[in-house]
Amino acid sequence: MYVSCFLGPTGRGPADDLPLIDFCIEMGIEADKAGFALVNVGEQHFTNYEPYSDPFVIGGILARELERAWFGTTVINLAYHNPIRLAEHLNLMDLLTRGKCFLGVSTGHLPFFSSQFGVPENYRKETAFQRLDVALAAIAKDSGDPPLAWRTDLEQGTLALRIMPIGYRTGHPVVGFATNTDATIAKAGGQAWPVALGRYNLVESARRMKVYRDALQAAGHPQDAVDECLALSSVTKAIVIADTDEQAWQLAEKQLRGFMNFTCSVATRRELDDTRSMKELWDDTVPGPVDISHNTFTAPEWIQASAVIGSPETVARQLRAYEEAGICHIDARFVYVTSTPPKHGAASASSPTRSCPASAPRRSPVRRPSASVPSTASRRRPGACRGCSGEPCQGRHAAPPGWSTSHERRDRCQPVRHRRRPRRRRPLDRRRSGTGRRHERCRRCRVTRLLPQHLPPTEPGAHRMTASTIVDVHAHHLPERLGQAFTHLSGRPYPLRHKEDHSRRLAGLDEAGIDQQILGTCAIQPYWPDAAAAAEGARVANDLYAQMCAQVPRFHAFGAVPLPHTDAAATEAVRCLDELGFAGIGLGCSADGVTLDDPSLDAFWSALDERSAVVYLHPGVRNDLALGVSEYPMLLGPVFGSPPRKLSHCHDSS
Known part of the structure; x- marks a missing residue:
């Protein structure tokens, strides 16, 4: 089974944006080192959830850092993207990752949020499909082809030139659907596109994946294409893991309660009023399939469809059950940073809870804010405390809820420093030489050809050439x-x-x-x-x-x-x-x-x-082809030992 790491924290407001973006980048790097198959990001706006907002920007940063893991998006919302710009972004991600990316797109949208971008009320799923078709047609167009006249229900235009940059893979990047409908799942299978499925319990997950497998088989795709689709197709799960089941449920109470209320608020604009513990909600078994893509789900349905909770042995047993049901890939999230949902149109000021210690990266650049972050943070004077509304402070603040004593060193007041942070030591291929030019020695040695493979190995240690070796x-x-x-x-x-x-x-x-x-x-x-x-x-x-x-x-x-x-x-x-x-x-x-x-x-x-x-x-020299620089014997003759006219002929014929 493949396991992805989804980067989806939720902040309390503007003061958390930069720390959480830094955290996501560092967590993606650590997930790659730990052996995750993909590092996934999403696209959210306005809600303090996934504060990087643009999956292509965060993907461009991670593309230079990921060595084994693929980069993925779950999802890109087509409602927010012009089809020609979308084509450019898809090719750019494909090129930066050397073909090791899965770009999941969504045809649905929430009218409340899309209206903030000026998306009209008559936007439909069919329009999303039109935009995706235009983007793929634009990618397929060469500069010598006739102009491509394109049209959707919302826009139209003519593409006379080529899409820049060119993609890395032949055809187009690996594109798939993030969907909760059987019709779109079957459409993806018919086109040999991977699917990123939502949150379901085991029964419903197995049924949805069977729909997808049947569509793949009915279309008669080659076996290697089927294998790649199944390897990349995933079911989403929120994982909370600790040393024992009891400790895991204690963490779940702190982490998942706020996340459950937050997702319910964003998706349905209502709040769940069930006050039972998370363990009691889990034990309130819902018979049969559970699907929370509708707007009337209950708290027990949410946790049974969304979560995997327990000790390492318990979590492994639950994931193994999904594997036995024919599900090859779990898109796992480990970070939950909100305890109350934001009001629509307003930022949330709720306190964060600690991410799971057994699954979160050990190193994180996040400077966790103290319990109260004033909105005037950008106007504090040097030496002011982040937790005292801008006034100098000599004391310490209480730890936010859910933090253990091991985090006490982070609870001290942190003065605002009006200077840049020390820069990390650059990797060898990024250092600058004394002339001020970038040191390119090692970068020139990169293998730029994508060797045949479906996904990178989930366990590090295999010395084989890949696109990032x-x-x-x-x-x-x-x-x-x-x-x-x-x-x-x-x-x-x-x-x-x-x-x-x-x-x-x-x-x-x-x-x-x-x-x-x-x-x-x-x-x-x-x-x-x-x-x-x-x-x-x-x-x-x-x-x-x-x-x-x-x-x-x-x-x-x-x-x-x-x-x-x-x-x-x-x-x-x-x-x-x-x-x-x-x-x-x-x-x-x-x-x-x-x-x-x-x-x-x-x-x-x-x-x-x-x-x-x-x-x-x-390279070598031949002294019988001397250029006349007799005082410098090593410069006698062209460096490749053939007259220039022959070198040109040799190059042209190759």
Whole structure:
């Protein structure tokens, strides 16, 4: 089963906006480290709920931080988005995440909130579908295509150029529906789009997912598309977990009561007046399916449809029941920060409750505000206390409800400082050099091709190339026994002295923040006149690198080939790529006086071209192609060892 982490805190008012946005970013990073499959955000406005409001902005921030987890939206509300701007935003998120994003959209809306954006009263679900169709048609349009005239019930226009930026995936990004209706669930299955389902109990969740599975099967989609859809399709749950069931229910009483009232107020504009404890509401079992997408749900229905509460063993048992019912993915929320719902049109001033200690990230940049935050916070003078209406204070304030004694150090008065916070140390690929330019060394090594995969592994530790892996592609590794073999076969001295103890090399990779390394002979190639000796030298080198790659999963290799002997080089290249699983073929700039664009090597290039192979070209020089800079021997000849006209021809033909 896959588990997502949903970033959906609720604040008390404007003073909480920035701390909670910082908290969401840090929680997303920690969720990625913990092995969650997706980090999901939503789109809310005006209610103090999900204060970042724009899922694309928060997604752009997280795209550079998430290493394994996908980024997801549950959901983007189509009522608030122009279709052409939506197309740009979808492509932008797809590009920034290197294709590792699921963009869930919603066709429904709450008239009270959409009216704040000027959405007319006649806005219908059909209009949302029209906007989505226009956005996807715009994404599919190339700059050379005829102008695209588009129209919805609310707007119209003509797209003459292309959508910028281009998307990362072929076709369009992974788009799906967040829905509570069987018709839209079946529509998503027919189009091979994932679905993000709402809050239901086990019986209703299994029924809704069966509707989706049946639609997928009836449409006859390829199995890999079905697998990806099921992996990304989720049911939403609020999870409260503690060491024991009793402690978990105590936390639920503090956390979920306010969240239940808040969601009821936003969705139905009414308040639940059931005063029983959360455990009593849970025990008041509602027979049969429970769906709280309607406006008349009761408190027992809400908690039974929404929550998973208990010790780790209890929570695991409940989630396992969903997995056995055919549900592959849970969209889990862990943070609840409100205790009373806001009035419509007014900000809430309720006190926050502590997020679940067993599930919330250990590190958080949130500076939790004290019990009373005045509206004049932005006008306090330096040295004023955040909890004393702007006046200097020497004392301490009482902890807000639900905080334990472990949080006492955060209860002290926090003076307002009118200066920027110290900046965190930049990652290696973001540091600036002494010239003021961005340091790009490591970023250039990123693998930008999305390898075939449905979701990243939910458990960290697997060293495999992904869209966010940092790879050193220029790694000289020339062991002593390779030098001995080359010396014996060629009759030339090869004093190679690299150690085969990889501990120092791996420590250096860790220190530099590099995930993997591609080994190769680089400029030391078996380019010898004797074809048999050259072929044997290449075979010995490749077998040695294959052995090292098998011992250290972080190592890959570029294969060596016996050029200029075309047939032997093609045979060894095929063995490296098809049998040994090398990352590509490493070449020098010329082979025993034969340049790489020589017609005699055409058969070798054809063998590589048939496999769309990666070729690594190691720079070098040829003194017989001197440019006349005799006082600088290393500058003699073009850096790639071929005349410029031949280099141009080689580049064009590739």
